[in-house]
Structures are given as structure tokens and as C-alpha cells.
Amino acid sequence: MSEIKKTDTAAVPAQATDSPGPLLKVTGLTKHFPITKGLLRRQAGAVKAVDGIDFDVRRGETLGVVGESGCGKSTMGRLITRLLEPTGGTVEFEGKDITHLGVAGMRPMRRDIQMIFQDPYGSLNPRHTVGTIVSAPFKLQGVEPEGGLKAEVQRLLSLVGLNPEHYNRYPHEFSGGQRQRIGIARALALKPKLVVADEPVSALDVSIQAQVVNLLDDLQQELGLTYVIIAHDLSVIRHVSDRIAVMYLGKIVELADNKSLYGAPMHPYTTALMSAVPVPDPRRRGAKSGRILLKGDVPSPISPPSGCRFHTRCWKATQICTTQEPPLLALKTGHEVACHHPENAPDQAPGDQPLPGAADAVVTVSE
Ligand SMILES: Nc1ncnc2c1ncn2[C@@H]1O[C@H](COP(=O)(O)OP(=O)(O)O)[C@@H](O)[C@H]1O
């Protein structure tokens, strides 16, 4: 993925100037999936998949969202595209509250907000031809493209690098990377303003991943799109994100512009995610890199740890971390973090008693 570079946040496409304010604004967003018990389906608890998050998506930018599996990234994506009904909080699109819009109310918004899914095969109907799949959004919205439907679908196929002559083929006749391109063509059919891509390349061979990420990047420049790209791995989004939100157990724990996050990460979880990224440069193998490996899995979102949710896995944890949830604060311009003892920033709770055994929470390996 080395050939993609995007650190110049000033280069925002034309759509950026349409109107003031962010394209999407999320406040206190929450999704609790109820757990029911017995014949009466009494509610016995809830999976706190997304548990109060705030962020904006600016016009023309790419916001990367990362975190281990189970942190609530997909749920967040489905909430902001309104495929799921939030339990609490608000979602505003172009200043309009869309939090509880029903199917009918969302119909006009469906043109503007589109989603690309992880599994390019599962999300394409195997019995439909590519032509039918890519033309579906036009039919659903009752839109007749200029020059006719077939010509428009063929134009979209070439836009995403597919042969327009393959209009009548079925999904199984394509490779994984090509199928993801079909998914992208379908998502872009109606010229959306916001595209939420949930792990768009995770199911693809590593050799194909860069091509698809590059395609998304090119299309963004060309069409002035705004992206939210979800990944479990920092390496995938590093070069395409203007800003990055790091999620842990239903919360955003760090939100910063690309340069700040990679240059001076503040949250211990982010540091751990970064050191888990293998170093691709063979010359650096064998050099002492001091990688931090987190032990164990993400705890259950049914009963998340008290205080800072990361305290059960954090090597810097002190007493306060077990009782007080650290608020997400801007400790530097454009760099927010939720931690009592951040890296690369002043300690927010100096002198607090270390938690016994906290230092053993991670394995440090030097390669
Ligand atoms: N429909 C659902 N019902 C109950 N729990 C769910 C549902 N969807 C997701 N979850 C749970 O919510 C948590 C977050 O899941 P998800 O948003 O898929 O995380 P990620 O995409 O980061 O892996 C997980 O514990 C998952 O099991």
C-alpha cells in the first residue's frame, strides 16, 4: 500500500464549499442491543455495542475508523447510514436531524448516503447480473439517467475499472477484487455525498487491497466524495485518511488528524494497535522495535470494565482508571484523547497509585 499518500489535508475537493458546517454530525450516539430471556422475552441486559460517541465528518474528507473486532465499528457504520435505529443520541446530515427518520423519510437521503460492505460476494445477489445489480439503485429511486440506464451502468463499470462489456455476467464470474468494484459501482450509482465503507478490503488478498483502496481514493478526487472508512488494521487506512477515530468497546478513545496520530499517538490503545502493525521493511526486521502486544481479547460489551474500559489491558493503568471514565478531551489542536495518562501529552492524573500487575498487561517483544 506504499504508493498511496494522502497527508495534505488542505486538498479538499470542490463539494467541500457547498454549505458551511460538517456533512455529518454525530452526538452521543448509542446502540444497545437488548438481550432477552425466557418465554416472555424479558430484557435481561444489553450489548452496549456503541456507547455514546461524538464526531463530525467534514465535507470532502476521509475519516478512518479503527479498532479490534467487536469494538462497535460496524454498528457505528450502520447507525450513521441509518440501517440501524439508534438507542440514543443524534445523527445530523447536512444540518438535518435524521436520527429517527423512517423508511419513507430516509428514501430521499438514500441517494446521498451509501454503504460499501466487507464481503463483496455476500452483498451481491448471485442470481442477478452485474447490470441488474448496478442499475438497482436507479430503479429503487425511480431515476432515469440521461442517455439511458444501460449506458449509465456501463459508464459506472468502466469508472471502477471493469469491462463494460461484462454487463451480463454474474458475480461468481468475477474475482474478489472485481466483485468489490461492482459493490463500489453500485454504491456510487446515484452520486452520493457520503460513502461509508465497512472493511472494504479486509476480505481481499493483500495484493489486491492496495488497488481497491487506490480506486476509492481516485474516485473521491474525481467525484468529490466524503468517506468514512472502517478498518480493524491501521495499515489499510493510514494513507487514505485525513483524520482517524480509534474505537474501543463502543467508545471513541482517540480522534486526531493523520499526521498527529501517527506522529505522536496519545492513547495507549492506539500505541498498541500501531505496534501490532508488522514492519514491512525487511531492513528494519531484527532492529529493536519494542513492539507492544495486547494480551487477551476485547472484554464483553455486555458488562464493560468500570472507569476507563481499557484498564484491564492497559500497562499504564492506575487506581483512578478503574473508577473514573476519562473524558475525550482535545489536548492539542485537532487531537482528542480519552486517557488519564496519555502518551506524548501531559499526565492528566499525576501521582496516582499504579494498579498492581498493570505492567504485565502486555507483552513487549523486541524483534
Ligand atoms: N444485531 C446484534 N445483536 C446483538 N449484538 C450485536 C448485534 N450486532 C453486533 N452486536 C455486538 O455488538 C458488538 C460490536 O459489534 P460490531 O459493531 O460488529 O463490531 P466491529 O465491527 O468493531 O467488529 C459485538 O459484541 C457484537 O457481538
Ligand code: SF4
Ligand atoms: S485512562 Fe488509564 S487505563 Fe485508560 S488508557 Fe489511560 S492509562 Fe490506560
Ligand SMILES: [Mg+2]
Ligand atoms: Mg465490523
